[in-house]
Amino acid sequence: MTEPTQEELISTVSSIFDVTDIITNSETLEFKIDSNNFKHKFVILARQLELQNMLAHLEKSSDGMHLFVARLPQAKRKWLSKSWLPRILFAVTVTMVLIDGYYRTDFVNTLSFIGNPIEMSVLYAFSLIGILGVHESGHLIAAKKHKIRTTWPYFIPGVPVFGIPTFGALIQSRGLTINRDILFDVAIAGPIAGLIIAIIVSMFGALTSPEIDNVLADELYNESQLMKMNLPIFMTVSLEIFDKGGDNTHVVMSPIFFAAWIGFLITFLNLLPAWQLDGG
Numbered sequence: 001m002t003e004p005t006q007e008e009l010i011s012t013v014s015s016i017f018d019v020t021d022i023i024t025n026s027e028t029l030e031f032k033i034d035s036n037n038f039k040h041k042f043v044i045l046a047r048q049l050e051l052q053n054m055l056a057h058l059e060k061s062s063d064g065m066h067l068f069v070a071r072l073p074q075a076k077r078k079w080l081s082k083s084w085l086p087r088i089l090f091a092v093t094v095t096m097v098l099i100d101g102y103y104r105t106d107f108v109n110t111l112s113f114i115g116n117p118i119e120m121s122v123l124y125a126f127s128l129i130g131i132l133g134v135h136e137s138g139h140l141i142a143a144k145k146h147k148i149r150t151t152w153p154y155f156i157p158g159v160p161v162f163g164i165p166t167f168g169a170l171i172q173s174r175g176l177t178i179n180r181d182i183l184f185d186v187a188i189a190g191p192i193a194g195l196i197i198a199i200i201v202s203m204f205g206a207l208t209s210p211e212i213d214n215v216l217a218d219e220l221y222n223e224s225q226l227m228k229m230n231l232p233i234f235m236t237v238s239l240e241i242f243d244k245g246g247d248n249t250h251v252v253m254s255p256i257f258f259a260a261w262i263g264f265l266i267t268f269l270n271l272l273p274a275w276q277l278d279g280g
Contacts, residue, residue, distance in 0.1 A: 004052050009069055016045045017067065031067040038065060039179065046178045047147060055176070086152040093155035093166050097125040100160035104255040107225075112210030114254050124255035127201045129155075131263035132169050135194030135270075139171055142189035146182045149174040168266045191267045198263035199234050205257030206238035217250035226252070232264040 004012070009029055013019060018034035038058065045067075046056050055072045058065060101121030108114050115123075136153040143150045151174060156167040177183045212220075220226040231239075235257070245251045253261065 003071070004054065009049075009054065012048060013045065013067065013069065016041050016048075020064075028068050028070040031069070032063075033065050033067050035060075035065040039181075042067075043178050043182075046176060050176050086154055089155045089157065090153075092157045093169075094125055094129060096157045096160045096165040097128055098122070100165035101125055101255045103161045104258060108210065108252055108254060111212055111216070111252055114208055114210060120255055124259055127204070127256050128166065128259035128262060131194050131197045131201060131259065132166065132266070134197045135190045135267070136169050136171055138189035138191075138193030139186055142186040143171075143173070146178075146185065148177060148182070148186065164262055166262070168270070191270055194263060194267050198260050198267060199238075201256060201263060202235045202238045202260035203241070205254055205260045206235070206242050206244055206251075208254040209239075209244060209251050209257045210254070211244060211249040211251055214248060214250055229253075229261065231261070232268075234264065235260060 006024060006029060010019075010022060013029075013031050013033075017031065017038075018036070019031050020034065021032035023030040042056070042058060049056050049069065050072070053072045054069055056067060056069050058067055060066075098121045101124030102117045104124070105114065105117040105120040109117065114120065132155065133153070140150060140153075151172045153169040153171050155169045158164045158166045177186070217226060221228070238260075239245050239251060
């Protein structure tokens with residue numbers, strides 16, 4: 001695409017903003033603009049300029065609002081941009097989840113039969129990948145609504161049997177995030193969507209989770225075959241709905257219930273204000 005001339009850029013900016021002064025140099029154009037309805041106007045301008053490989057940003061100073069327009073830095077091609085990578089990571093992640101589900105079902109069956117390990121591992125994979133997939137779909141839908149180009153989700157394989165089979169997924173923006181309002185919309189859409197599915201999965205997981213007496217549970221704890229885990233309130237409510245647990249019994253997580261636990265954990269971690277997380 002041919003880079004726009006300064007005259008063309010001035011014309012574009014002037015068609016959207018009321019420009020009171022222009023300062024030009026070899027690298028940037030600076031416009032002093034009227035601040036009336038500047039947020040909406042800036043979104044329109046930024047999207048137009050991005051198509052021309054140009055970047056705009058606003059600065060507020062003591063003498064008013066200033067708009068700067070410069071050339072968009074040339075993006076370096078990264079290994080994450082490879083089209084085959086999301087497919088490979090997804091396949092590996094699903095494999096790790098299936099392996100994890102098989103062994104978890106096999107263990108629970110030694111205490112109380114909950115189903116065929118292969119069938120339960122498929123349900124486990126469907127539940128866990130479903131939570132993560134809907135989470136990432138929430139981001140993608142919000143990004144599309146705001147006309148932000150993104151990559152496909154990169155699923156992150158975990159450690160089956162001895163840990164958790166996946167560490168979630170991430171997407172990367174291939175376009176400009178114009179302001180904090182748009183960034184918030186895209187960031188929050190994923191956890192909300194994923195949370196809804198995690199609640200549904202926790203209900204089914206509670207139904208499939210068996211109960212054992214406290215004597216057996218204490219023996220398994222002492223032998224490190226069971227681990228006490230703090231449950232999110234949604235999972236506790238799910239158990240109460242199906243009248244699971246009590247003073248004389250202990251609930252053993254079925255793989256489906258464990259999928260909900262991972263889903264709630266990833267949703268919580270993604271809301272933290274940290275780099276590469278939804279709250280960051």
